[in-house]
Amino acid sequence: MKHIAYGVILIVFATILLPTVIVIGLAPARSVVSHGSTVRLINSGGLKDIKTNVEEAPADYNTINVFVVDEDKNVKMNLEDYLVGVVAAEMPADFELEALKAQAVAARTYALSKELSLGGKGCNLHPGSDICTDSKHCQAWISDDVMKSRWGDKYNLYHDKIVKAVNDTKGLVIVYNDALIDPVYHAISGGETEDAINVWKENFPYLKSVPSPGEEVAQKFKTTVTVSSEEFVNRIKSKTPKANISTKNVLGYIKNVKRTEAGHVLSLNIGGVDFTGTDIQDLFQLNSTNFSFSMKGSNVVINVIGYGHGVGMSQYGANAMAEDGKNFEDILKHYYTGVEIMKIDNLLKLKNGKA
Ligand SMILES: [Zn+2]
Known part of the structure; x- marks a missing residue:
């Protein structure tokens, strides 16, 4: 889920290919982890295969072709109706309305970028x-039926709330430099979001590190993974047998832990072998790359802060901002640096030189 726009290209094409909209480079893979029963978030998707596409906007972009994986078929949906199912799947329905609105705008931005960029x-x-829907x-x-079974007697309450979040933000998208952004998000940043360059080695001017207070209330703000020293050594050696490490004083083999300013581990050396933070996250199924080690008896305890890649909007941070009286625009502008919120029709008019 990656796309980014380059203003210069936009200006050039906006004058040549009309009507057009540019959204750039949709990365194909969003690694996703489940959080609780309802939150889905982007974990550590890559930025491979970034493409620049300039194509005409479909005549009716309010109808979106959705491949519903559970039904194994393409279903034409009204864009705004589709977004209700996305917000329901991507954010807990008991979150604040303004947080749900922020999620709705992010989901609309992503959906339209897919729809408009690749024809x-x-x-x-x-x-x-x-x-x-993968x-x-x-x-x-998620479908209405899934919402009903998931929410039970709270279905009407939650459904109405999410419909309101989508309706109240109808047509609104997140724009940077006159193009749709890649609105990546995650569950819990750990107190400070991450600069995209630290995670995907690509610079996104709107995906910069910002403070994200108020997340501590999330159940999974801090988690631990405990393994025996033997298991720790086995897993490290399964990644690379060259690691010179034994179960005796196992933490003594861990050296040179390099972190980003937001606290995520970029790299570390274990038994003479360099690992990335993501290597360790994958090996031990950690919720994020913000981790540290301690011992409990002969077990290794991995202490983890946050959930997800930490880039873009923090969902729990968004909810904390909403509880603090901030609205969805405040939330989006906080987590996506330098963006504007505008109607997709106005963006298209801008591209068409009519604005
Ligand atoms: Zn897909």
């Missing part, structure tokens, strides 16, 4: 579909 081929796993690939979505 009906937005989902490269499912040709002919703009987007799919949370590991495009964007999570």
Whole structure:
């Protein structure tokens, strides 16, 4: 879920290909982890295969072709109706309304970027579909039936709330430099969001590190993973047998831990072998790369802060801002540096030189 726009290219093409909209480079893979029963978030997707696409906007972009994985077929949906299913899948419905609105605008921005940039081929796993419901690939979505079974007697309350979040932000998208942004988000940053360059080695001017207070209330703000010293050594050696490490004083083999300013581990050396923070996250199934080690008896305890890659909007941080009286625009402008919130129609008019 990556796309980024370059203003210069935009200006050039905006004058040549009309009507056009540019959204750039949709990374194909969003690694997604589940958080609790409802939160889905982007974990550590890459920025491979970034493409620049300039194509005409479809005549009716309010209808989106969604490949529904559970039904194994493409379903035409009204864009705003589709977004209700996305917000329901991507954020806990008991979150504040303004946080849900921020999520709705992020989801709309992502959906339209897929729809407008690739002319009906937005989902490269499912040709002919703009987007799919595979949370590991495009964007999570749940049907009304799933909402009913998930929410039980709270269905009406939650459904109405999410419909309101979508309706109240109808047509609004997040724009940087006159192009749709890649609105990445995660559950819990750990107190400070991460600069995209530290995670994906690509610079996104709107994905910079910002403070994210108020997340501590999240149940998974801090988590631990405990393994025996033997298991720790085995897993490290399963990644690279060259690691010179033994169960005796196992933490003594860990050296040179390098962290980002936000606290995520960039790299570390274990038994003479360099690992990335992501290597260790994958090896021990950690919720984030913000981790440290301690011993409890002969067990290794890995203490983890946050949940997800930490880039872009923090969902729990968004909820904390909403509880603090901030609205969805405040939230989006806080987490996405230098962006504007505008109607998609106005963005298209801008591209068409009519604004
Ligand atoms: Zn897809």
